Amino acid sequence: MPPFTNIPLSPAELSYLHTSLSQTPPLRPDGRSPTDFRPLVAETDILPSANGSARICFADGTEAVVGVKAEVERSLGLGVEAGDGDVDMDEEDGGGVGLGERGKKSRGRGEWLEVAIEIPGVRDDDALPVFLSAMLSEALLADGGLKERLWINARFHWRLYVDVFLLSSPLSYPLPLLSLTTHLALLSTRLPALISEKDEDPLFNDDWEASLYLYPRASEPAAQTLKPPFTLLVMSVGENIIFDPSREELSVAESVLAISASPSTSISNSNNNNTLNMVALRTIDPPSRLTGSAVPNSITAGGPSLTSAEILALREKDQGQSVWRPPRGGIPRALVSKMIKMVVEKGGVGEEVLAALAGVGT
Amino acid sequence: MTSLKRTYASTAPSTTLSSKTYLRTLKSGKVQKIVREVYLRQDIACSSQLCTACLNLVPASFHKKADAPVLSATPAATKAFPNGHYLIPDTNAFLSAMDLFESEGTVQDIIVLQTVLEEVKNRSLPLYHRLIALTKNEGKRFYVFFNDFRLETYIQRDAGETINDRNDRAVRKSCTWYAEHLQQAVRSRKSARCPTIVMLSDDRANLRKAKDEGIQALGLEAYVAGLPDADKLMDMVASSRENRAVKDSKAQMLYPNYMTMSAMLTGVKAGTLHQGIFHVSPYNYLEGSVHVPAFDKALIVQGRENSNRAVSGDIVVIEVLPKDQWKAPSSKVIEEEDVNRNDNAENGDDEQEAVVTEKERRALQDAVKKVHGRSAEGQPQATARIVGVIKRNWRQYVGHIDKDSVRSQAKETRSQQTVFLIPMDKRVPKIRVRTRQAADLLGKRVLVTIDSWDRESRYPVGHFIRSLGELETKGAETEALLLEWDVQYRPFPKTVLDCLPAEGHSWTVPASLDDPGWNGRKDLRDLLVCSIDPPGCVDIDDALHARPLPNGNFEVGVHIADVSHFVKPNNAMDKEASLRGTTVYLVDKRIDMLPMLLGTDLCSLKPYVERYAFSVLWELDTSANIVHTTFTKSVIRSREAFSYERAQLRIDDKSQQDELTVGMRTLMQLSKKLRAKRMAAGALNLASPEVRVEMESETSDPADVKTKQLLDTNQLVEEFMLLANISVAAKNYEAFPQTALLRRHAAPPKNNFEELSNQLKVRKSMDLHTDSSKALADSLDHCIDPQEPFFNTLIRILATRCMMSAEYFCAGAQAYPEYRHYGLASEIYTHFTSPIRRYSDLEAHRQLAAAIDYEPLDASLQSKAKSEAVCKNLNVRHRNAQMAGRASVEYYVGQALKGRRLEEEGFVMRIFSNGFVVFVPKFGIEGLIRLRDMVVGQEQAGREPESVYDGESYTLEIEEQGRKRTVALFEKVQVRISDEAEESTGKRKIRLQLV
Secondary structure (H helix, E strand, C coil): CCCCCCCCCCCHHHHHHHHHHCCCCCCCCCCCCCCCCEEEEEEECCCCCCCCCEEEEEECCCCEEEEEEEEEEEECCCCCCHHHCCHHHHHHHHHHHHHHHHHHHCCCCHHEEEEECCCCCCCCCCCHHHHHHHHHHHHHHEEEHHHCCEECCCCEEEEEEEEEEECCCCCCCCCHHHHHHHHHHHHHEEEEEEEECCCCCEECCHHHHHCCCCCCCCCCCCCCCCCEEECCCCCCCCCCCECCHHHHHCCCEEEEEEEEEEECCCCHHHHHCCCCEEEEEECCCCCHHCCCCCHHHHHCCCCCCCHHHHHHHHHHHHHCCCCCCCCCCCCCHHHHHHHHHHHHHHCCCHHHHHHHHHHHCC | CCCCCCCCCCCCCCCCEEEEEEEEECCCCCCCEEEEEECCCCCCCECCCCCCCCHHHHCCCCCCCCCCCCCCCCCCCCCCCCCEEEEEEEEHHHHHHHHHHHCCCCCCCCCEEEEHHHHHHHCCCHHHHHHHHHCCCCCHHHEEEEECEECCCCCCCCCCCCCHHHHHHHHHHHHHHHHHHHHHHHHHCCCCCCCCEEECCHHHHHHHHHHHHHCCEEEHHHHHHHHHHHHHHHHCCCCHHHHHHHHHCCCCCCCCCCCCHHHHHHHHHHHHCEEEEEEEEECEEEEEEECCCCCCCCCEHHHHHHHCCCCCCEEEEEEEHHHHHHHHHCCCCCHHHHHCCCCCCCCCCCCCCCCCCCHHHHHHHHHHHHCCCHHHHHHCCEEEEEEEEEEEECCCEEEEEHHHHHCCCCCCCCCCEEEEEEECCCCCCEEEEEEECHHHHHHHHEEEEEEEEECCCCCCEEEEEEEEEEECHHHHHHHHHHHCCCCCCCCCEEEEHHHCCHHHHHHHHHHHHHCHHHHHHCCCCCCCCEEEEEECCCCCCCEEEEEEEECCEEEEEEEEEHHHHHHCCCHHHHHHHHHCEECCCCCCCCCCCCHHHHHHCCCCCCCCCEEEEEEEEEECCCCCCEEEEEEEEHHHHHHHHHHHHHHHHHHHHCCCCCCCHHHHHHHHHHHHHHHHHHHHCCCCCCCCCCCHHHHHHHCCCCEEEEECCHHHHHHHHHHHHHHHHHHHHHHHHCCCCCCEEEEEECCCHHHHHHHHHHHHHHHHCCCCCCCCHHHHHHHHHCEECCCHHHHHHHHHHHHHHCCCCEEEEHHCCCCCCCCCECCCCCCCCCCCCCCEEEHHHHHHHHHHHHHHHCCCCCCCCCCHHHHHHHHHHHHHHHHHHHHHHHHHHHHHHHHCCCCCCCCEEEEEEEEEEEEEEEECCCCCCEEEEHHHHCCCHHHCCCEEEEEEEEECCCEEEECCCCEEEECCCCCCCEEEEEEECCCCCCEEEEEECCC
């Protein structure tokens, strides 16, 4: 008996799916092209008292809400606060210079961002939400721009709570849904405008209209438009690369990658024609590996009686040609780089996604 | 997918839901985004008597009768608005011209928009409270229109619009709506006259936009100019910001800038800056002190630049100066009038003002130089400079116009000029006031307020409110001191009088014992109760009785007027009383805490009539130890109301052997024992210079001044009142350990006595032990100069000044050991015995009534926070009442001595390097004699005689025309007393001269 994989498909169906996805161009069960995304509905600013929020519904019924809240917090062990005793002051000053220089690069800290994911029916210490939140925060922190913006002054910082709620049960792998919703929520996130100066206790403008976007908009006089990173799920079947795989497609995937990309910020990148930077990459164990393999007709009952060693040899020899066999082995390097390229290249899928998300009205 | 979003944007004109989003910073530093949903309605009335449509809208109130419309159907007309007008002022108009709106009979029919009210609240809380008081004043016809809740006048903030712009737009929108609404109303009534809606604003942009939108709008000044008596009213308007802004550009900044609020708060939290209340020395206007918790001694703030525009009473943030700038407190008397006599009030453009005039600098330097390098008193103390003001405590100031600053005294010139106002309170700097009536106001007591103190102005800028009358007239001076001490002296409003019993003076204790008034009351009418009070007392709080018990002990009763029966918690009368806090006694006038009907009749324990009382009954043994205490509400009938003197005579008169007199004698004996016990426990016998002004009965002009005589009967009453207070305090604390209202007197910090004990040691080689109240009491008893009986009293007066002042507090706010009353040497204390004249006693009554299960305690007395707020107010009121009383005595003493020249003996109380303070016991007055005044001969006036000041031995050696003389502290001197109208304060003051 094959292990329970939550995939209600028989080996024959799997084999059929796999075969059709292996065609050139692949034939997807819902008729999409390989780079097509399923239609989705999105809106932002749905939670009035959060700093930022968004909601996305996929056509398959999965739905997520993300709320972003920011809280002022005292920074410990940084800058002024550390020097309590007189004796330590000199050391602190000495160290302070170095810290200041390092601080130029990054004054922010990763732990200022907290991503919590709630999936119905799953405990919050379950592997799935923990792994998902690790992936999301990894991508968010990767470019360093976000935590830099959480820095208020040497003594205070924002702590950003990103609360992700999956409203439906996870029908397909929920990473892209959560990532895109988080992306939208962060885009709409605003932080109160600071009116105090330097290292004073922070004081904020009480006018919400005056608050600033965490990721400044193009209309604002920021140096450039900043956007939070997003994570896409890409799978491969043979040489075919398929974006936004549905649950059925995932069950025959030979490899699955979660690719996080963020709009490139540094000028040095402008010589290559990528508008996006890949900030994180994770391989994901495809559920197809957990399916049971089928038994070729030649060795089923009624055929010649064979020893178990012979049966094994025969099944290995078939290599999934005639019947379904779970995929094995890793991903070819060339395929990985092709996948990444498709996401980040100019005019690639990533850009398309960004443009589509930017169009979501607030 | 249906959207989850609740849209607040007004999509249709009939959308009645909107929202408001803002940020709130919590004390903890957290920032919250707050979203308030706003439900818009159409049933908010315009409240004009012209409008019949709105009449039906108004919801019926509690009594099923709707509130009557506020705005008159025939509002006042002016030349510009012949049909009459309703005013809609914007926020700035209220901020800069509150006094105009408050002044009687000037403007009426005013619509206060909710937007404006809220903005005023955000900008200035005191002004907000004044505005609220105005809206409650029926005669003024102020109506608060909730425009942000009315659908038609609500506006959504546009994208990119500032809050100010949005609010201005809201005001204009309301103006437009009102105008249309009234038009309709008038049309439906078919009357011809439709009042104009006039928007009042000081903001030019707003005015222009209003004109564009077709709204009648006027600037403040333009509007006031159209009113009758415009000159007077114009003075009440703070000079508009535009005027000031013009000056800003060219003026030179004289004072350092204040730190930002956040920088100050950070500094205070981190301990690098300190926060405290700025007090200016009454002797030296250039020196102030700020007491902060981080230091034992107050920090000194010297000079104008360091005090950086702070006015006495402000809550300031200070920075301690480096040690090389520490100075001794100056030992010199510096008065503003002497130093800056010839300042120009006009602040002309040609003349650059310096913050610190050369003269001021010299005066300060001299003061510092003279004491430099000496130890003891002259030790340098930490100095500080003010870096910012947390809260201004500006109030209205009484003063008079400096006649030197008035350019043209001709009555007919109506040109506006800037004059200096010299406040009565010497600690407050001169105030620059722009007025058109300078000539009229000369020689009058006037009330002004400070509007601002900008960096480029050496003096604060204020505006004139009203004139109180001629200087030195009784009415003006009395009102002046009431205003100075913030005593509420206006008649009780109708809402308060409504709370009085309907029967009025004919109210009596119900005859039938079944009446609910008798519930829980003991019938003590057969006790031989009498009252002993000062002569002429009409508000009799307390009465006493004593009778022997069969077991040889005595039953003693203290019966206090049962005010809490008449004043129920939280009604208008209770609120008014809690605001007033105390009755204020002036020489010729009493400002009551409770309406006359209660204070002098229904509550007062008048003789021969039955009255409700709250009684404390003790069983005392023969050595006056308490065997048993009972508290009960009761009904008594006082047999007699004695004055102290008459009671004394009656007790001393051996021929009187009736029961009442015997009872009084028992009281007398017991009181002496009680007193002895109290003294043994370390109670202090303190002294303050108390005098009584005798009035001529006909004219009520002061005839003579006498020091108060203390009789044994005074002490009799005092002892039993103390005993009652202590008993009640213990009972209340037992019942309400968190909320009981108590009174404490903190032990004075040791260094308070430092100076006095050093002075005693040096001058008289006497020791003052200040370890405990007992030690102090004993050592005070030893401070006796055999030649000089008054010396001991003098030391007691000085010792009293070193002590902390007693204060009310709520039991939960302090630890039990802190409850101690230092002066009375009692573990716990409260005020219970004078509920007619003190609000604290009334609260104690309520708590005691609840403690003995007579009635449930009102919720307001169960909340610690509320009780604490009440205590805080009571402490302030109590102190102000005392000050006002003293000021009144001072004024009348001055009047009594008017035109007389007397020679009296006095004592040197305090010594400076350029003068000394002499106390004259006979009149209870103290006065400063400056060296400058000792110069003989007119031609040399203003010059100081040669002198050597020795701060170590507290002596001042003066050489004048070859004659040498030394003045030492505590020395007895002969002084000549005359009177003069003091130029600086306009008060008639006693002038002392050394003979």
